[in-house]
Amino acid sequence: MDWTCPLPLQDYPGIVIGHGGGGKLSAELVEHMFLPAFRNDALESLGDSSVLAMPAGRLAFSTDSFVVKPLFFPGGSIGDLAVNGTVNDISMSGARPVYLSAGFIIEEGFSMSSLAQIVQRMAQAAEKAGVQIVTGDTKVVEKGHGDGCYINTAGIGIMPHGLHIGPALAQPGDVVIVSGTIGDHGMAIMSVRESLEFETTIESDCAALNSLVEAMLEVSRDIHVLRDPTRGGVASSLNEIAGQSKVGIMIDETKIPVKSDVHSACELLGMDPIYVANEGKLIAIVAPSAADAVLARMRAQPLGSEAQIIGTVTSKHPGMLVAKTGIGGTRVIPMQIGEQLPRIC
Amino acid sequence: MDWTCPLPLQDYPGIVIGHGGGGKLSAELVEHMFLPAFRNDALESLGDSSVLAMPAGRLAFSTDSFVVKPLFFPGGSIGDLAVNGTVNDISMSGARPVYLSAGFIIEEGFSMSSLAQIVQRMAQAAEKAGVQIVTGDTKVVEKGHGDGCYINTAGIGIMPHGLHIGPALAQPGDVVIVSGTIGDHGMAIMSVRESLEFETTIESDCAALNSLVEAMLEVSRDIHVLRDPTRGGVASSLNEIAGQSKVGIMIDETKIPVKSDVHSACELLGMDPIYVANEGKLIAIVAPSAADAVLARMRAQPLGSEAQIIGTVTSKHPGMLVAKTGIGGTRVIPMQIGEQLPRIC
Numbered sequence: 214m215d216w217t218c219p220l221p222l223q224d225y226p227g228i229v230i231g232h233g234g235g236g237k238l239s240a241e242l243v244e245h246m247f248l249p250a251f252r253n254d255a256l257e258s259l260g261d262s263s264v265l266a267m268p269a270g271r272l273a274f275s276t277d278s279f280v281v282k283p284l285f286f287p288g289g290s291i292g293d294l295a296v297n298g299t300v301n302d303i304s305m306s307g308a309r310p311v312y313l314s315a316g317f318i319i320e321e322g323f324s325m326s327s328l329a330q331i332v333q334r335m336a337q338a339a340e341k342a343g344v345q346i347v348t349g350d351t352k353v354v355e356k357g358h359g360d361g362c363y364i365n366t367a368g369i370g371i372m373p374h375g376l377h378i379g380p381a382l383a384q385p386g387d388v389v390i391v392s393g394t395i396g397d398h399g400m401a402i403m404s405v406r407e408s409l410e411f412e413t414t415i416e417s418d419c420a421a422l423n424s425l426v427e428a429m430l431e432v433s434r435d436i437h438v439l440r441d442p443t444r445g446g447v448a449s450s451l452n453e454i455a456g457q458s459k460v461g462i463m464i465d466e467t468k469i470p471v472k473s474d475v476h477s478a479c480e481l482l483g484m485d486p487i488y489v490a491n492e493g494k495l496i497a498i499v500a501p502s503a504a505d506a507v508l509a510r511m512r513a514q515p516l517g518s519e520a521q522i523i524g525t526v527t528s529k530h531p532g533m534l535v536a537k538t539g540i541g542g543t544r545v546i547p548m549q550i551g552e553q554l555p556r557i558c
Numbered sequence: 559m560d561w562t563c564p565l566p567l568q569d570y571p572g573i574v575i576g577h578g579g580g581g582k583l584s585a586e587l588v589e590h591m592f593l594p595a596f597r598n599d600a601l602e603s604l605g606d607s608s609v610l611a612m613p614a615g616r617l618a619f620s621t622d623s624f625v626v627k628p629l630f631f632p633g634g635s636i637g638d639l640a641v642n643g644t645v646n647d648i649s650m651s652g653a654r655p656v657y658l659s660a661g662f663i664i665e666e667g668f669s670m671s672s673l674a675q676i677v678q679r680m681a682q683a684a685e686k687a688g689v690q691i692v693t694g695d696t697k698v699v700e701k702g703h704g705d706g707c708y709i710n711t712a713g714i715g716i717m718p719h720g721l722h723i724g725p726a727l728a729q730p731g732d733v734v735i736v737s738g739t740i741g742d743h744g745m746a747i748m749s750v751r752e753s754l755e756f757e758t759t760i761e762s763d764c765a766a767l768n769s770l771v772e773a774m775l776e777v778s779r780d781i782h783v784l785r786d787p788t789r790g791g792v793a794s795s796l797n798e799i800a801g802q803s804k805v806g807i808m809i810d811e812t813k814i815p816v817k818s819d820v821h822s823a824c825e826l827l828g829m830d831p832i833y834v835a836n837e838g839k840l841i842a843i844v845a846p847s848a849a850d851a852v853l854a855r856m857r858a859q860p861l862g863s864e865a866q867i868i869g870t871v872t873s874k875h876p877g878m879l880v881a882k883t884g885i886g887g888t889r890v891i892p893m894q895i896g897e898q899l900p901r902i903c
Contacts, residue, residue, distance in 0.1 A: 264617070265619055267614070
């Protein structure tokens, strides 16, 4: 990272309570860390809120807090996650994300240079995704009342006219597509936490999916549901869709792409990749007439090159997710009760 | 509070890690606590983001995280603060707040009924302010890595056509108005923390200011700056405005309304009310021709009944806030360095 601590921050190798106090120290943090990283006109107006031009019509609005542990992991950091997570939540309604907010809750004593790295990664992720961070807030809590740095982002996207995508819109006959290998993010985090060693490092798939969604919508608007299977993984997302759409979903387990080292890590830890979090994958539920074209377009994109059709929507067993297993049987895949991987995002 | 724990939550008197896991427990918390409290169509669609109709034009976008300690205090709670704080930030651009997001970071073991009380107070505050909480997120962190409950809200407001209000727009000759007594919120928190006893309980002024702003804008659009003096108080807000507008601000200390028990508490703790946080007050910087009409209209509103003209904007000493003191002298009121009251909001 090329960040060097600017003069007014140099007296503070770690965050102090006053950096969240709304006084001179807060102002210095904003002026010398946040503004240079996120630079844009709306942010620089430094009002209590940012004023933004928007076209008439509908917008998408979403929020997510990030408490991932560790803060830096192979393939990403809490900063990348905080930007991409909200970009993706907005993209899953079919909207084009444009503006983000960023709220930091920082623990007293947190390293100033780690914060700078996180902020720089947020800025890079925002630039890559084509969104602007236009408003923010920083609070500092006493040592022992946080865990380094928590970040909330909220985001605004512009909805294309006449487009309707939502978790209650799956229809019997629809095709279920996943955009690539599953479980990468969760197992990247777990292999760091558990110090697992494999031949290769498992990297998080953390990425902004808005460009992929845009490409998909160019070939067809018969996309009924989009969902990024984060916490709870593909299993939870499909269960929620089955419940909200009042349909059954039947998937073929052998069709679900899983990287071999992710598979090994899951076996070692007794986990099922279908429940493991992803941060750069989406599930699309698409009208059967559009499925081939959408799949082909996804595969032509870097973020969808390993996309697969993994199942279909059925009027049978409404509310339930059922899988054909590798050995020719079927099993019900329930919603998980709690959490197998705490603080994954 | 009339909240009774619904059946699916009854097995959990306290929050467990799984309530933030994106599985069944998360879904139960959403279905049985958040949805009944915040009920609206956008939230109930349960998508990754909410889709909202908006008119063409400009919108205001703002975010704030709340880490106040204690979570409940005379006159409010973190829930009221989280709603009113963001409503106010949006109102300070002259926009009409309409939608909020809510992101919870909850510590494992936090009381389910306290969470329910906070959520209910958020719902009441939102209803009172006329805004909807349309999207949300819940994360749970392990015991010892939080402090009960942190809340982030972000908000969207609709900007009236052609209106321009901002901290860089103060002009020499403008009049500085404060909407009522200052320091109430900060001293309400401090008197609980320090177990101070006065004849009356000092109550937070926590309130949504959008109705007051709307009334003010009805009588004049010659309002150049609006600011809610939260962290750092009136002193920090006026210093920031002086800096951003490149003007001087001269105030008359004897004109600033302070409640007598707030004054006493400040004396006892060695604090200056001008640096103490407010959560239901605003500063308006208004063209001299409009000042009397705006002041009269403020005084006709419950939230502005004690409004006062406290000073003027000058081309002298740009960037500085100067006060005439009670004994006839003048003093510079600088930006405070750090924080005199940590975790005040």
